[in-house]
C-alpha cells in the first residue's frame with residue numbers, strides 16, 4: 001500500500017493569518033496520525049511564513065510516525081535540522097517570493113554543495129530526500145550524489161489534470177509517463193521513490209498506482225477539504241456555545 005505523509009503547513013498558515021495560537025499544527029499532526037497518516041511533513045521556510053521553529057521542536061516531541069522536515073539546503077536550515085533531528089529532511093529549492101515550491105532541485109547545477117548537505121544531515125542520522133522534477137537526468141544525478149531517496153515533483157502532472165478523466169489529453173498522459181519513467185529509473189538505481197505536490201482527491205489514483213512510488217506527500221488539498229467538511233460541525237458547535245444545548 002502506498003504510504004501517506006500529510007503536510008500540515010497550511011494549518012499554520014491559518015494560525016499565522018491572525019498571529020494566534022489556533023489552530024495548532026501539533027494537534028493537526030496528532031489527528032492526522034490517528035487517521036492513519038504514515039508521516040507528518042512541515043516546511044520550515046526562511047521567512048517563517050507558516051511553520052515556526054517552535055512548531056518543529058514540539059512536533060519532534062509528539063510525532064510518533066515519521067517527521068519529515070522540508071527545507072532549503074542553506075547553512076541556517078542545515079544547522080536547525082541537525083538540532084531538531086527530524087527522521088527525514090527533504091531538500092527543496094526556495095525562492096522568497098514564491099507562493100509554494102515551484103520546481104525541483106537542479107542537481108546538475110551545484111552538486112558539490114548538495115553532496116556536502118547530504119553528508120552533514122546523514123552524519124546526524126537524518127535520512128535525506130531530494131525533491132526533483134521527474135526528469136531522467138535528475139534521477140541519475142540523485143543516485144550519483146549518493147542520495148537514498150527522491151521525491152518526484154508532481155506539480156506539472158497536477159496542473160495537467162483534466163476536469164474529468166474522459167478529457168485526459170496528451171499533456172496529462174505525457175506528464176504521467178514522465179513520473180512513471182522517473183520512478184522506474186529511481187527504483188532501478190536503488191533509490192526509495194516518493195512523489196508529491198498539487199495532488200488532489202481527483203488526481204491521486206494514477207500516481208498512487210505506480211508501484212515504484214512508495215509514499216506521497218500531500219498537503220493543501222487535504223487541509224482545504226478539512227476546512228470544508230469540518231465547517232458544518234464548527235458552526236453547530238458555535239451555535240451551541242452561544243445558545244446552550246439545542
Ligand code: PXP
Nearest residue numbers: 101131196197198217218219220
Ligand atoms: N512535496 C514538496 C516537496 C512540497 O514542497 C510540497 C508543498 O509544500 C508538497 C509535497 C505538498 O504539496 P501540496 O501542498 O500541493 O499537496
